[in-house]
Amino acid sequence: MQAIPLKNTDNTRSHGCSQCRDGEKSPFELSFAFQPIVRASTRSIVSYEALARGPDGQGFAYVKEQINAENLYHFDQTCRVRAIEIATRLGLSVALNINFTPNAVYRPELCIRTTLEAAEKYGFPVERIHFEVTESEEVQEKSHLVGIIAAYKKLGFTTAIDDFGAGYSGLNLLAEFQPDYIKIDRALIDFVDQKPVKQAIIEGVLLTCRKLGIDVLAEGVERREEYEWLRDNGVDLFQGYYFAYPGFEQLPEVPDSVF
Numbered sequence: 001m002q003a004i005p006l007k008n009t010d011n012t013r014s015h016g017c018s019q020c021r022d023g024e025k026s027p028f029e030l031s032f033a034f035q036p037i038v039r040a041s042t043r044s045i046v047s048y049e050a051l052a053r054g055p056d057g058q059g060f061a062y063v064k065e066q067i068n069a070e071n072l073y074h075f076d077q078t079c080r081v082r083a084i085e086i087a088t089r090l091g092l093s094v095a096l097n098i099n100f101t102p103n104a105v106y107r108p109e110l111c112i113r114t115t116l117e118a119a120e121k122y123g124f125p126v127e128r129i130h131f132e133v134t135e136s137e138e139v140q141e142k143s144h145l146v147g148i149i150a151a152y153k154k155l156g157f158t159t160a161i162d163d164f165g166a167g168y169s170g171l172n173l174l175a176e177f178q179p180d181y182i183k184i185d186r187a188l189i190d191f192v193d194q195k196p197v198k199q200a201i202i203e204g205v206l207l208t209c210r211k212l213g214i215d216v217l218a219e220g221v222e223r224r225e226e227y228e229w230l231r232d233n234g235v236d237l238f239q240g241y242y243f244a245y246p247g248f249e250q251l252p253e254v255p256d257s258v259f
Contacts, residue, residue, distance in 0.1 A: 028071075028078045029055040030063065032086050033246035036254050037097065037217065037239045040231050043259045047095035047130060048251055049239065050083035057248040076104035077111070081118040084129075088122040090251050097130045099162065102144065108151035116155075130158040132183070146177045153180075160217070165201070171208065178212050181237065186220025189240075193229040206234050227258070 034048040054062045067075050080098055087096045098115075105111045119126050131152050133145065149159050161173060164182040174182075184202065192198045209216050218230045221240030230238070244252040 028063075028066065028075055030078055030082050031055050031057070031249055032083050033057075033248045034087070034090070034092075034251050035239060035246040036244050036252055037095075037237060038243055038254055039236055040227075040238060040259060041236050043256060045094055045254055046237070047097050048087070048092060049097035049132070050079075050087065050099070051246050052079055052099075053248060072101060072104045073106070073111075076101045077114050080115045084115070084118045084122055084124050086249060088124050090249070092124075092251060095128045095130050095158070096124070097132055097160070099132045099134070100148075102133055102148055105144075105148050108148045112151070112155065127156050127158075130160055130180075132160045132162040134162040142176055149177045149179060162219075165205070171205075174208065174212060174214070178214055181215035181217055182209060183217045183219045183239070184235075186240075189218050189220050189226055189230070191223075191226070193223075193225040199229070199233075202230070202235075203233065210234075224258075 031053050032050045033053050034050055036045045037047040037049060038044065039046045052060055052063050080100070083096065083098050115129070116126065118124075119129065133149070152159055158181075159179040161179050161182045163185045165185045165188050182205075184205065188198050188202060190198075192202060206216055215237060216235055217237035217239060218226075218235045219239045221227050221230070221238050221242045223242060227238060227242055243254045243258055246252070
């Protein structure tokens with residue numbers, strides 16, 4: 001997840017709603033890279049995460065420079081539509097992970113309609129859309145985030161907390177709402193096979209999530225040793241350079257040898 005650290009205010013909320021109502025055009029030219037998410041037990045790709053890029057493949061730093069509090073809503077909406085459009089064009093047949101910015105969602109039941117329209121237009125099943133929110137993005141009103149997640153789940157979307165363990169809330173976030181799965185941050189994954197403290201923390205997260213019925217994904221996996229330790233200790237979902245680098249307007253394959 002590539003977080004947008006912008007504050008949310010009542011002014012930006014009302015501005016965003018008027019933009020949606022008045023149908024203003026997006027100023028962004030965006031494309032996407034896609035990185036596979038795999039399930040170890042079935043040795044299969046189960047989803048691809050859409051990562052915002054510039055129109056010619058420029059990195060997220062290029063995209064981020066264009067974002068401010070005034071156009072954050074349009075950025076969020078454009079990302080959803082373009083990700084669905086490109087994924088459909090590429091023939092994506094598994095789930096699609098889309099990052100969303102809670103500070104850009106004013107009323108979830110209204111702001112989601114662009115996503116639903118894009119899914120219908122391009123023939124992409126709603127039940128295969130997974131929405132990720134980063135735990136490292138500060139949200140001024142936690143109840144607002146909880147309301148977004150609840151609305152999305154009610155509409156049939158799968159939800160996830162990204163960068164879990166790297167942000168402001170940690171396990172407290174799970175007390176407020178329970179997503180379908182969490183993505184453990186790379187900072188906890190790095191050399192976990194050699195770090196007993198990280199092992200203990202991840203074991204605790206796995207136990208908590210197991211009791212809450214929440215799945216766990218390890219992201220940012222770069223070494224086979226990390227993958228093997230995590231797999232052997234109960235993690236089944238993975239993402240990272242060890243499996244495949246993001247492909248610009250491509251759906252990278254994952255070699256069977258990594259398993």
